[in-house]
Amino acid sequence: MLLILFGLLFLPTVLTGRPTIVMQRTANLVLEGSDITLECLSDVDEDMSGYVFQKYSKWMQTWVQLDQPNTFRCWYYDVNVTRDEGRLMLNVKDVHSWHAGPYRCISVNGSSNASASESFTIPIYYLRDILLSQMNSWCGTVGDTVIVKEGSDIEIRCSAQSSQTPSYEWSKEGEDWIKVTDTLKLVKVLKEQSGTYTCQARNPVVFSLVKSKSVHLTVISSEAQTVYGSLSLFSMSTPHLVMAIAVPALALLVVTIIIGIFIKRHRSSQNEKKMALKEAGHRIPIYRGSLESVPSVMGDTQPLVM
Structure with missing residues (x-):
């Protein structure tokens, strides 16, 4: 009796199972710049010609059909929907963070959530180039060289866009110390502290995603400030x-x-x-x-x- 009741409760679910999205991958992790393919599958339909891929548009607050030829397709860059022998696949070339989604697969004959798959977001891992900025400065962007007066304080912050909050560390060329921080703080700098300092950023999940950037610090005395002041234009960063x-x-x-x-x-x-x-x-x-x-x-x- 219990088995019959159990079958009556779950038989409709089996017969009208929701489609699912499966990602075909060549590696365990999806790195920015790689190519991926999403496929829509169903337990009850082998022919997926009656299904479409959609992507949610935060700007329009609605789902947009991706294989429909309209002006909205340009917003999804290298997204391409293919149908081959009843299969429904979504190909994304040179994937970037804006390709993450969410996506879903839905039946063209259905309008309820039961006919649509659960939303799927592509887990993309990335680490962008490092930006160095000088704190307490009218224009914080730092170039290849920074000139400071002896006895003054300086703070240089290291930042990088990443899929996860990266870890930072500072080091100085010719010395064996490492500071695990995103900000290099030097108080009352001396001329002996002149040199090349390097910031390294690392993605905490994908250790192979590493970026670094160096800056040369020049500490001058008050007597040389006039000379360097006339040359400061040439040591400016691009901004x-x-x-x-x-x-x-x-x-x-x-x-x-x-x-x-x-x-x-x-x-x-x-x-x-x-x-x-x-x-x-x-x-x-x-x-x-x-x-x-x-x-x-x-x-x-x-x-x-x-």
Whole structure:
């Protein structure tokens, strides 16, 4: 009796099983830049021609069909849906973090959740290039060289975009110490602390994902500050150098535009006055004793100008 009741409860589920998404992989982990394939499978349908792949759009707050030729396809880059002998597959080339999903497989004849697979997100592992930034600076980006005054403090922070929070460590060329931190802090630096410092970032899950970046620290004395100050433009990082050139150039451009507009309006005003005089077509008579006349001792009732 219990077996019969059990069968009645679960038989509909078996017969109307939801489709599933299976990822075909050539390696245990999916690294950014690799190619992957997702396949939609069903326990009750061998022919998957009645199913489609969808991706959820956070911007539109809805599921978008991927094998439908419309303008939304350009948002999914190298996503390509293929159908071969009843199989339904989704191919993603050069996978990046924005390809993660979520995806689902759903029957075109069904509208309920029972006809759709559970959402599937691709587990992508990545580690991007390192960015070095100087703390308490008007433009924090650090280039290949940093010049500081002897006796001052300096903090350089190391950061990198990663699928998981990376681990950081600092080291100095020629020395055997390692600091496990993302920020290099030097208090009251000495000239002996000049040298090349390197930050290394590592993905905590995929140890082979490692990035590093070095910066050369130059500590100068107060006497040499004037000389280095004149050369500081050449040691600027790219953002520093762009701002140092772009801001004065932009200010000069604005002043030039304002002067040009003023000159153009002045010329237009003068031309309008000349045109008004030409279009008048006659002269107004001026009589002696009027406001427009020149003072004279002789009486005259005839106009001076006609």
